[in-house]
Amino acid sequence: MVVVFALVALAVVGVLVTANWYVWRRLFRDTTRGPGTARRVGAVVVAGGWALAVGALVAERAGAPFWLQRVLAWPGFLWLALSLYLLLAVLAGEVVRPLLRRFLERRAAARPAARRAAARPADPGELPDPAADPERIPAGTAPPRTPPAGPEQTAASGATPPSPLAVPSRRLFVSRVVAGAAAAAAVGTVGYGTYGVLRGPKVKRVTVPLAKLPRAAHGFRIAVVSDIHLGPVLGRGFAQTVVDTVNSTQPDLIAVVGDLVDGSVKDLGPxxxxxxxxxxxxxAYFVTGNHEYFSGAEQWVAEVRRLGLVPLENARTELPHFDLAGVNDVAGEDEGQGPDYAKALGDRDRARAVVLLAHQPIQIHDAVDHGVDLQLSGHTHGGQLWPGSLVAEAANPTVAGLERYGDTQLYVSRGAGAWGPPTRVGAPSDITVIELASRQA
Structure with a gap:
């Protein structure tokens, strides 16, 4: 097992080193004439960015002093996002590169033909009427021909001929254009994605019909909040934005479905x-996510209870018209605190509709087995950074939105915050208001 892990780790490191060498080559080596300051600066930027990223990850998981986590988090995590899109952009540049080179070659080939056409002697019939221009050279007199300026004439006039080193070759020009466009695209993508996270989640409204829901509960609104990820990057101000957004929807019930924090109560309580x-x-109700078990789940359950939320630890509460249940995240199994569906759902009245709060979408299969009507989840972030959605789709039954599994419906929120890079691309953050609909209404 150790050997397999070592081989996998070695393969991952090899891929990362190769990818970063390729980015450095396209952005710095191919855009310069030879070894020099620019290439050295590029190497420092790439290597230093990854050093900060690894430092930020290690500091967070190791529980380093919170001030150090905050110092490393912003540049380190942003570099993770930027390096991804730099790689994707320079890969896309490989398609553009030959097309741009071919265009420049054709334009260069067309210039001699244009110069020859311009130097062709004019047809006598095309000469203008001398009478129309009294200062014209008299008919029959050949106009003086000015020989091209040679080196002597150029020197005499004081003009300096262009140095071959001052004019970039066609290959160098193409490399610089493609590299500049790739860098601009990557920076713009990460900048816009970061702005979207810091601005705060938008409200999404979804209507979910439940067969067992009585007419009196028609229109009941549940605000679903997941994956806030308070930590060294997203702090108190972001939490206040989330709270204001949730309260503005005037929900009947609030469900916080895990991954509230990335850090200890001591550091993130405020x-x-x-x-x-x-x-x-x-x-307002709360269930744990996998990140709570990285951050001290018991302490956080106690803290959210102190703040007025009701933790549902494999528990159920009977609301006036339906049941609300919650189970622990599967990450709690390592601490003997995993999900217990029998405890949360086993002795309920099956004639009543039940809504289950469970952090991960993969918990849907147990929900189906226990006759749950609707499961509310998060965890996936919708992929957060495209093409991460492709990985999320491979690991989860549903990445975002509403889907049906037999008689059970599953709704997955993309989440309010972000983990790692405070950036989202192709997966905007949301707070979802689920409006329950009775088929009897």
Whole structure:
């Protein structure tokens, strides 16, 4: 097992080193004439960016002093996103590169023909009427021909002929254009994706019909909040934005479905304090996500309870018209605190509709087995950084949105925040208001 892990780790390192060498080559080596400052600066940028990224990841998982986590997090995590899109951009540049080179070659080939056409003697019939221009050279007199300026004439006039080193070759020109476009595209993509996260999640509204829901509960609104990921990057201000957005929807119930934090209560308690201002007629409920088990799940369960949220640890509560249940995340199994569906759902009245809060979409199969009507989940971030959605699709039954599994429906939120890079591309953050609909209405 250790040998397999070592081989996999070695393969991953090899891929990363190769990919970063390729990015450095296209952005720095191919755009310069030879060894020099630009290439050295490029190497420092690429290597230094990855050093900060690894440092940020290690500091967060190792519980380093919070000030150090914050110092490393912004540049380190942003470099992770930027390096991904630099790689994708220079790969796309391989398609553009031969097309641009061919265009320049054709234009260069067309110039001699144009010069020959311009130097062709004019047809006598095309000469203008001398009478129309009294200062014209008299008919029959050949116009003086000015010989091309040679080196002597150029020197005499004071003009300096262009140095061959001052004019980039066609290959160098193409490399610089493609590299500049790739860098601009990557920076623009990451910048816009980061702005989208820091601006805060948008509200998404989805109607979900439930067969067992009584007419009196028609229109019941559940605000689903997942994956806030308070940490060294997203702090108290972001939490307040989430709270304000949730409260603005005036929900009947609030469901916080895991991955609230990336860090200890000691470091992030002040950042989470705005959650005490969540307001809903039937209260706010919480279930753990996998990141709570990286951050001290027991302490965070106690903290959210202190803030006024109701933790559902493999538990169920009976609301006026349906049941609300919650199970722990599967990551809790390593600590003996995994999901217990029998405890949460085993003795309920099956004539009543039940809504289950479970962090990961993969928990849907157990929900189906226990007759759940609707499961609310997060975890996937919708992929967060395209093409991460392709990986998320391979690992989860549903990446985002509403799908049906037998008699059970599953809704997966893309989440309110972001993990690692505070950046989203192709997977905008959301807070979803689920409006339950009774088929009897």
């Amino acid at each position: 950042a989470a304090s705005p959650l005490a201002r969540l307001r809903a007629r039937h209260g």
